[in-house]
Amino acid sequence: MKQTLFLMTLISLPLLLGLVKEKQDECLPCKDCYDIAWDDGYGLGLATGEIRERYSIVRTLIKMGKTDKEIINIARTSYVELEDIKNQLKEYHGFFEFEVTRYELIRTLLKEGKTDEEIVQKAHSSFYELEQVKKRLKKYNGKFKWEV
Incomplete structure (x- = not known):
């Protein structure tokens, strides 16, 4: 009886883990999850630290000339997110939307004469x-590279 239970557990565990992994991969391109991941908690749309880190890794991999498939496997991202990254890099000349937003806020605060600590x-x-x-x-x- 114990051997049968052990054998059943041994066989079913990898199957269950495989199903969970498959479903997890299906969720990556989901727009709702993608939008939630971009909520930085401040309502500024600056992305979470995890998003910023992954986007930076993908930018580096793109510069290294990696293929889309290699990038997705290395950076643990999706084709939807990779396409967004490429579009942002193209639109903002090598920068991301969350970097541009933050840089523009810093420029505004500099023009207002705020101290470095306040900025x-x-x-x-x-x-x-x-x-x-x-x-x-x-x-x-007084401009940024993407404005020139």
């Missing part, structure tokens, strides 16, 4: 990113 806090940014934005604005006369 970092309000833009949910870092001092390093703030310095990078200042350099880019200086390089392109």
Whole structure:
């Protein structure tokens, strides 16, 4: 009896895990889940940290010349998300929508004369990113690369 139960468990466990994995892959392109993942909690649409990290990884893989299939397997993304990433990189000249939104907010706060501390806090940014934005604005006369 114990051997039969053990054997049944041993056989059914991989099957169950396989079904869960299959269903999980089906959910990746789901628009509702995709929209929820973009909710950063601030209502700014800046994406969650997980999204930002995955998008950055995909951008690097694209620059390395990886195929779509390789990118999806390495970055654990979907074709829907990969297409969105490519569109954003094309539209914003190598940047993402959440980066553009944050950079534009930083520029606005700089024009208002806010201190670096206030800018970092309000833009949910870092001092390093703030310095990078200042350099880019200086390089392109107060504009960003995607505006030139």
